[in-house]
Amino acid sequence: MTALLDVDQLQTFVAIADTGSFTRAADIVFKTQSAVSMQMKRLEERVGKPIFVRDGRQSRLTQEGERLLVYARRIVKLSDEALAALADAEVAGHVRLGVPDDYADRFLPEILARFSRSNPRAEVTVLCFPSVELIHCIGNGSLDLAIITHAASVVAEAEVIRQEQLYWVTSQRGTVHEEDPLPLALSNGVCEWRRNAEAALNAQNRAHRVLYASPNSTAISAAVLAGLAVSVCAESSLRPGMRVLTSADGFPPLPPIKIALLRGVHQPTKVREALADHIVASLDNLSDVVAAE
Incomplete structure (x- = not known):
């Protein structure tokens, strides 16, 4: 039986063709670079021909890749149109979504744009707070959905939808990471990232001090990019200029x-569940993680 083409792989393929880069494409399709590379390896195995060649730091399509791209664009477009046509036309109403600003820049633009196109009658209100505050808002009923950093010690009923590596980061222009004690820029509240960072340094008996503390990821990134402190961030939160x-x-x-993803305590509504399903489908990389392991 002839192997069928995977629409998700084709969507990633189109993103690479449009950007000329596996790294930039990963940002567009909300996957890690390793997951994108794995998808393209599987796509090449499926079509039985090489579709990329390396050209310096960029990836260039082979002749077979150019031919496939024409069909890939049509297939992805038809898939989007089919899903939109079959979507529940009665999905309407208001849904309140919470997300930490660590994830907002990377995840929200594409999620909200696609959800709005599929559900034009739905209204989404977005609040940006640290995960601990979002969990509290879910508990008191002031939010319908929340994307959070998961910690079993904080909340057990959340649905894990994505896994990312946590990295130490500093500025590309500076040697602040060599200072003793080590200056840090971290969240000023209860935070899984901060807990992991301090535990790792304590295990090394490495002297450190929190020089900059803020619940705002932009402020923390500013301290890092200025070469003033070291911090930690997830793969999706890495910014140009960070090392x-x-x-x-x-x-x-x-x-x-x-x-x-954490759901609210109120009775589920169609609009809430539609957005929840959309978020899960957009952010899920767990199958890629399992395959990589």
Whole structure:
């Protein structure tokens, strides 16, 4: 039986063709670069021909890749149109979504744009707070959905939908990571990222001090990019100008973090469940993680 083409793989393929880069395409399709590479390897195996060649730092399509791209665009477009046509036309109303600003820049634009196109009668209100505050808002009924950093010790009923590596980061222009004690820029509240960072440094008996503390990821990133402090961030939160620190720099590996979806305490509504399904479909990389392991 002839193998069928995977629409998700084709969507990633189109993103690579449009950007000329596996890295930039990963941002568009909300996957890690390794997951994107794995998808393209599987796509090449499925079509039985090479579809990319390396051209310096960019990826260029082969002749077969150019031919496939024409069909890929049509298939992805038809898939989007089919889903939109079959979507429940009666999905309407108001849904309140919470998300930490660590994830908002990367995830929200595409999620909200696609959801709005599929559900034009739905209204989404977005609140940005740290995960601990979002959990509290879910508990008191002031939010319908929340995307949070998962910690079993904080909340058990959240649905884990994504896993990402946590990295030590510093500025590409500076040596602040060599200072003693180590200056840090971290969240000023209860935070899984901060807990992991401090635990790792304490295990090394490495002297450190929190020089900048803020619940706002932009403020923390500013301190890092200015070369004033070291911080930690997930793969999706890496920014241009940041340098990832490894064991070669004296920094121990950090555990991966889990991103989860938490539903509100009120009776579920169609609009809430429609947005929840959309978020899960958009952010899910767990199958890629399992395959990579």
